[in-house]
Amino acid sequence: xxxxxxxxxxxxxxxxxxxxxxxxxxxxxxxxxxxxxxxxxxxxxxxxxxxxxxxxxxxxxxxxxxxxxxxxxxxxxxxxxxxxxxxxxxxxxxxxxxxxxxxxxxxxxxxxxxxxxxxxxxxxxxxxxxxxxxxxxxxxxxxxxxxxxxxxxxxxxxxxxxxxxxxxxxxxxxxxxxxxx
Numbered sequence: 726x727x728x729x730x731x732x733x734x735x736x737x738x739x740x741x742x743x744x745x746x747x748x749x750x751x752x753x754x755x756x757x758x759x760x761x762x763x764x765x766x767x768x769x770x771x772x773x774x775x776x777x778x779x780x781x782x783x784x785x786x787x788x789x790x791x792x793x794x795x796x797x798x799x800x801x802x803x804x805x806x807x808x809x810x811x812x813x814x815x816x817x818x819x820x821x822x823x824x825x826x827x828x829x830x831x832x833x834x835x836x837x838x839x840x841x842x843x844x845x846x847x848x849x850x851x852x853x854x855x856x857x858x859x860x861x862x863x864x865x866x867x868x869x870x871x872x873x874x875x876x877x878x879x880x881x882x883x884x885x886x887x888x889x890x891x892x893x894x895x896x897x898x899x900x901x902x903x904x905x906x
């Protein structure tokens with residue numbers, strides 16, 4: 726008698742973890758790495774495209790221009806060279822962060838698309854294996870049905886022979902009983 730294989734946990738079984746194809750690409754999850762600076766840099770790069778940033782920057786620039794044009798403050802008179810310098814500085818830092826974030830996001834997307842493709846291929850392979858097993862089981866069932874039919878016919882034939890022998894023995898016993906009696 727064979728002993729069943731030991732039970733495996735779902736995470737150790739090759740088909741148990743639904744993200745098993747993504748695991749080799751986990752290092753790509755953070756665009757700038759996993760340290761404190763990397764997390765802040767990615768958050769900063771993501772913040773540049775938000776409506777809050779765009780509205781906030783527009784309000785800040787509007788207040789800057791109004792304060793300097795109305796003479797309330799004169800730290801950056803028209804043509805607003807200091808404001809242009811601030812925009813240039815912001816662009817100098819923002820552009821590389823945004824490009825890096827986009828590049829790393831593209832790398833993550835490609836790696837995850839590859840993992841998804843591997844997952845789909847594994848599903849297709851498993852499906853074809855299941856279909857092959859189902860075909861084999863169907864063939865076995867048909868063979869068993871043929872064998873069962875043959876056994877049923879043999880049983881019917883033997884039952885008919887037993888019935889005939891029983892009837893013959895009954896006639897023989899009745900005939901002997903009439904001779905003695």
